[in-house]
Amino acid sequence: MDLMGSETISSLLEVDGSTDACFKSPTPPSMEDDSDLRRGPWTVEEDLILMNYITTHGEGRWNSLARCAGLKRTGKSCRLRWLNYLRPDLRRGNITPQEQLLILELHSRWGNRWSKIAQHLPGRTDNEIKNYWRTRVQKHAKQLKCDVNSQQFKDIMRYLWMPRLVERIQADASSSAKMDPHASVLTMDSANHEFENMNQNLNPSPEISTTTGSSSDSVGVQLWSPPVSNSCLTDGCIGQTVEQNYSYSTQEAQFADSWSDSFTSLCSYNDLGLPDFDMGGLGDNFWNVEDIWLSQ
DNA sequence: AAAAGGAACAACCGCAGTTTT
DNA sequence: TAAAACTGCGGTTGTTCCTTT
Incomplete structure (x- = not known):
């Protein structure tokens, strides 16, 4: 230096x-x-x-x-x-999957309101989140050859990557539970519990909103609400699995498991309505894209 | 081992809103 | 009350580090 x-x-x-x-x-x-x-x-x-x-x-x-x-x-x-x-209270190190999930959710709600998003990630700065978004998220949009602000890309985030992040979080919790038998409480339930806490912190009112498009300053983590458009996901594709609004709960986490599996089986790559892009550059299958996403 | 390219991070800029004088 | 100064935000650019060839 x-x-x-x-x-x-x-x-x-x-x-x-x-x-x-x-x-x-x-x-x-x-x-x-x-x-x-x-x-x-x-x-x-x-x-x-x-x-x-x-x-x-x-x-x-x-x-x-x-x-x-x-x-x-x-x-x-x-x-x-x-x-x-x-600042002494800054948090260093990689953005955790939990934080990634929160960023995706909050950005979908507020857009590029970085400082507002940062308020919900203790120890993270707006600059850090902004950089994360630009380097990671926009990279994936570029790889998929779609606009980062397009409904198509938002749907991919919400219905593919976010459930995958949940799976990742749950898998991490499970593996750490195996490492430490005394930490056996870190199972699916505790992972779910963590999200419930997150939701409570974001939306301290006793009732968690179950609708999308709520007012701007009160948020809950609502990963599993139906798509607001069919631009990417056709009715035939996801209509069988997403019929109602979901607020976050244990059921939703379990739903996420089953849903992402059924989504994968229901939706071929072409079903997504994605533009043709160079699959070779992304690996042999679609999920490799997520490997990039999930990697630090 | 060196060069090139890309990714990640740090810092600056312009603007708008707020506070102070 | 108006002007000046300050603060905060989002966008953009510059620098450094890492990976690949």
């Missing part, structure tokens, strides 16, 4: 001594020398300065914070660095 000059960390942290006065009489913006502002990747030293300053003084008032901390950065840059990278 590109480190700044030869300054020691301790000397850099000494900026603290003068910050209180700085807060009381911040340098007017007109006094700033914009040409002096740094851009590009943050250095370790800059991170330390910012973390140290925020630890002492708290966050907010980013422009004066940047000046008083002695950072040659814009307030916006400092804020972004803190929120997306330095």
